[in-house]
Amino acid sequence: MLKITIIAGARPNFMKIAPIIKAIEKARKEGEAIDFRLVHTGQHYDKKMSGSFFEQLGIPEPHANLEAGGGSQAEQTANIMVRFEKELLENPSDVVLVVGDVTSTMACSITAKKLNIEVVHVEAGIRSGDLSMPEEINRMVTDSITDHFFTTSEIANENLRKAGIEEDRIHFVGNTMIDTLLANQERLVNPKIKVAGENLEKGEYLVLTLHRPANVDEEEKLKEMMQAIIDGSGNLPVIFPVHPRTAKILKNLGIEHKNLHYVEPLSYLEFNYLVKYAKAVVTDSGGITEETTVMGVPCMTLRDNTERPETITLGTNELVGTDPKSLQPYLEKLMAGNWKKGREIPLWDGKTAERIIERLLYLYQRSEILI
Template sequence: MPKITIIAGARPNFMKIAPIIKAIEKARFDSAQRPGKDIDFRLVHTGQHYDKKMSGSFFEQLGIPEPHANLEAGGGSQAEQTANIMVRFEKELQENPADVVLVVGDVTSTMACSIVAKKLNTQVVHVEAGIRSGDLTMPEEINRMVTDSISDHFFTTSEIANENLRKAGVEEARIHFVGNTMIDTLLSNIPNLIDPKIRINGEGLKEKGYFVLTLHRPANVDEEEKLKEMMQAIIDGTGDLPVIFPVHPRTAKILQNIGIDHERLHYVEPLSYLEFNYIVKNAKAVITDSGGITEETTVMGVPCMTLRDNTERPETITMGTNELVGTDPKNLSPYLDKLMSGEWKKGGEIPLWDGKTADRIVSILYQLY
């Protein structure tokens, strides 16, 4: 019976591991296909991000069991956080040895726990491996590169990711093109999405009658003048439609300092996963600097504009509904014009983003271990 330690460090990680845990639990009852073989898993939350919305209801909504351990290693600088996670996870893995450590995505916990596992001679598998932005100023890019350089097996979301790994010298037998577990979670939860009951002038949101905006990256929010220009470009280009902005606390403070305000701009508290995807699904379009949201908008067929100069998810542009606008506020106007005139591209299906990724991952884990 292989023992797998599954790592999650921040809220998006839990969206990615939720379907894997469900697939493991489902496979436990599938004794006809795999007699005498089972997977024993231990879920470890590093506590990298404190998130008040990650309560018991969060785990319940997504069907995730409460973590077996919370290392509570959040806070501090990048180096302090990495060190805290490594020290605490080393103790956790020594006390609860595993055959495999499974990491997802590209947060600090992903890299830190991979290093600890390899130094304790434990196999590492990386879910969402091989994605690259080419931007070494992003901490996530460093995390991806380090994790992929020491992983034993790679579960990938796209052929582009496969090619990135091949170029890095990874042999084909260790690359497993399985799809996207984030999309497993999205598709399984679309029937459960929750209307957050946002009111504008006393009325609820009208389907396709508003924009959703998210901003959190330093390139967009740290320079006050640039942020002011970007917000003005968004207000100028969105016609008479409301712009719903669930505000990250860090961004809220900056916006408060600048004094950006408009009757169509509606700041709301950060939303739960089911609430946020409700407003995305029903939006006219999304303007964002997040990577994960570009995947979700593509699957839901919602136009998306990414305020970044690069992306690690190019398939959302070549096959999906996303466009890479850049961080210069002057770039935004033509994209908004195209959208408002009804000329936005439709996008299509992305291979293996079909809700069955976790089943494929667990099937391969059975073969490997």
């Protein structure tokens, strides 16, 4: 029996592991000797992660919640490692599967390897080249001790090759986040946001998300960026699902406009409904650029680098930068109807999780682990 411990530390991680769990359950029904234990590190507390959240995405409640909580980067890493070590000693595993690039990804990988447990990293090999991002450190450390690398793109494969990783440890499988998105296209939920008493019209509004400290912590820069977005959006409503921390900063700055509409953070199904029917998305998130590319929605990324360059070379995303003055020409291009058309990205087809489980069964059912 192949026993896999699956790690999730923050809400986006659960979107990535949902299809993996479904693929394990499918394989088990087909007679494969495979089982899993889902561990939530509790890295982020999210009030929206209730029973209904797991039910919506078809994810079982975690078998364990380590409740590692917040604190500084070092405190959080240490808390996760101490608690996950205890979890693994009490519930032995053949393989620890980590996803993405949050602190839990790195901390649990280190803990597993120190207990001589194999680590597989889903979404391995992506790089921004920006060492000021905590996520970049998490990616690099995790990939330095990973046993098998499951990748989303040929660019990620090449990053790993350059780091000296052997070809037989790199497995190009696609993107599990897209598995979740495609599986839920018919289940998206209209958040029923009204502007001036009227429902939003398809293609007649913009969606904005901002959360990175580089964009929201520098007050003058944030003010300039918000003004650039308002000025360039014409008369279109700008719908901004805003994090409470960012909301407080915006309130202190007094940033208000008749076309700017702050809304509460939305559920996964609601947010992607909003994105699907938007004219465009303006964001500093990496994951959203993947979803806009698959849904064919124009996207402008307010960052100076990206770990997902395929969303630019093949998709609907453009890297605008963090200078507010850089945004205007992109908004003008959008309003003129001249935005580029995206192309299909290889293996972003909704079958990534099945490929991962097939590969894991091949790798570990022939190894000495199970003898």
